[in-house]
Amino acid sequence: MRIGLIGTGRIGAFHAETLAGLPAVTGVVVHDADERSARAVADRIGATRAADLDGLLGSGVDGVVIAAPTFAHAELILAAARAGLPVFCEKPVAGTLQETDAVLAALDGTGVPLHIGFQRRFDAGYLAVREAVADGRLGWTHTLRACTSDPAPPHAGYIPGSGGIFRDCSVHDYDIVRWVTGREVVEVYATGANRGEEFFAAAGDVDTGVTLLTLDDGTLATCTATRYNGAGYDVRLEVCGSRGTLVAGLTDHSPLTSAEGAAWPAGTPHPGFMERFLDAYRAELSAFTEVVAGTRPSPCTGRDARAALAVADAATRSRAEGRPVRLATVAA
Ligand SMILES: NC(=O)c1ccc[n+]([C@@H]2O[C@H](COP(=O)([O-])OP(=O)(O)OC[C@H]3O[C@@H](n4cnc5c(N)ncnc54)[C@H](O)[C@@H]3O)[C@@H](O)[C@H]2O)c1
Structure with missing residues (x-):
């Protein structure tokens, strides 16, 4: 499967290497608001770089990993969900309970799984x-x-x-x-x-x-x-x-x-x-590939993150x- 990665900063660059090494992942497409950051990570792990968010979401990926800063999570989760793509997002869903509730309400009934990154x-x-x-x-x-x-x-x-x-x-x-x-x-x-x-x-x-x-x-x-x-x-x-x-x-x-x-x-x-x-x-992102494949439910849901x-x-x-x-x- 191919995975899209949004955000190639501190944890995103680290997740990029992990994703590239997972047996289930055949390709990674990366995007970052800072083009140089995305380019450096893409070059290092042999990934494709998407120039913008739409480019990444439309590139044929099977799931999306979000490692952008917290303030951008809600908007990015919703964009990936609109594209029908399973989402892994670093904690939290959003900075406030109100915004978290709005995201969870928008996801309800869509069937798009959301896995939040509490790696412990x-x-x-x-x-x-x-x-x-x-x-x-x-x-x-x-x-x-x-x-x-x-x-x-x-x-x-x-x-x-x-x-x-x-x-x-x-x-x-x-x-x-x-x-x-x-x-x-x-x-x-x-x-x-x-x-x-x-x-x-x-x-x-x-x-x-x-x-x-x-x-x-x-x-x-x-x-x-x-x-x-x-x-x-x-x-x-x-x-x-x-x-x-x-x-x-x-x-x-x-x-x-x-x-x-x-x-x-x-x-x-x-x-x-x-x-x-x-x-x-590594185990967390490997679990996300199973979520993407539809063989397991999200091991840490948006409701868990809200709690x-x-x-x-x-x-x-x-x-x-x-x-x-x-x-x-x-x-x-
Ligand atoms: N689970 C953990 O252990 C853990 C550890 C560290 C960080 N985090 C979480 O990961 C997230 C990122 O943290 P970080 O320390 O890597 O931040 P960072 O600032 O190092 O990296 C964020 C990257 O996202 C890019 N970016 C910003 N807005 C964007 C957008 N709209 N679209 C695409 N790219 C965008 C930035 O250019 C930057 O490269 C935070 O939400 C943080 O809470 C989790």
């Missing part, structure tokens, strides 16, 4: 934890501890358009907490701090945030996120139950040091998300107002 759902550790929760090995779960820690902040210009740390970083944890437990979030309390560079506060954001989630069965989950984890890139989930605890992301690459002098973890930390989730991104965004919105409001927020008050 394809990571071996997270998959194992989900299975252990589902088969009851851990007993009943009482506490989840999720963390998303970046070694260093992105450039200052990225922050004002990022949606804030809860929508940009913790949203992955909100999605995975729902997916691992199969439960819904009912209440959110979030707080944050700025002890790093001033551009976070200037954008109304924080460089470090903590969210406390209450799930509908009473399980409690904390999601921590920071832009200043000097020890290295750290993405983990600890699931603690009445009979056992299982941790995803605790490997020789974990940027942790034992205060008691234990010699483990012994390896070097992953530099960032691309190295940490290399296999997961994670609603938690992020609640966290953003909770921090701003300094109080717990019931999800029903933002998600309706």
Whole structure:
């Protein structure tokens, strides 16, 4: 099958290489608003370049991968759907719940599948934890501890358009907490701090945030996120139950040091998300080829992405107002 790729920036260029290496993919057509970027990626992976969006959508591709910036997602998803093409879109569907709802309503009844890119759902550790929760090995779960820690902040210009740390970083944890437990979030309390560079506060954001989630069965989950984890890139989930605890992301690459002098973890930390989730991104795009082929439903739907965004919105409001927020008050 042939896949169209829209957006060849940081994650798009990475997805281009992955797509080109998938056995199911016989050709890739790329388009980027920045022609030089598209040309460079097309040359590198041996893809065809489309000069504009219509050119890509009309090029005979079987499905479309969207890796343009968040503000462009809604419009691009709708354009691909109008062309009848299955869509993979990097998270989120759109920047706001209102816009997300408009996209989902437009897709309803069209039969066009939408797969949103929450790649942790394809990571071996997270998959194992989900299975252990589902088969009851851990007993009943009482506490989840999720963390998303970046070694260093992105450039200052990225922050004002990022949606804030809860929508940009913790949203992955909100999605995975729902997916691992199969439960819904009912209440959110979030707080944050700025002890790093001033551009976070200037954008109304924080460089470090903590969210406390209450799930509908009473399980409690904390999601921590920071832009200043000097020890290295750290993405983990600890699931603690009445009979056992299982941790995803605790490997020789974990940027942790034992205060008691234990010699483990012994390896070097992953530099960032691309190295940490290399296999997961490949499995995710491979799953999308099955969605395109019609052999599996979307493994992460627009409704899933909406649910994670609603938690992020609640966290953003909770921090701003300094109080717990019931999800029903933002998600309706
Ligand atoms: N799942 C993940 O782990 C993960 C990681 C990083 C980024 N993302 C998501 O991926 C998206 C892209 O992020 P990025 O860091 O690669 O951004 P980026 O700015 O590096 O790249 C975006 C590219 O899209 C192009 N572009 C802009 N508007 C366009 C349009 N209308 N049509 C075609 N091309 C257009 C830009 O020229 C640029 O090359 C964001 O929505 C982000 O949330 C997800």
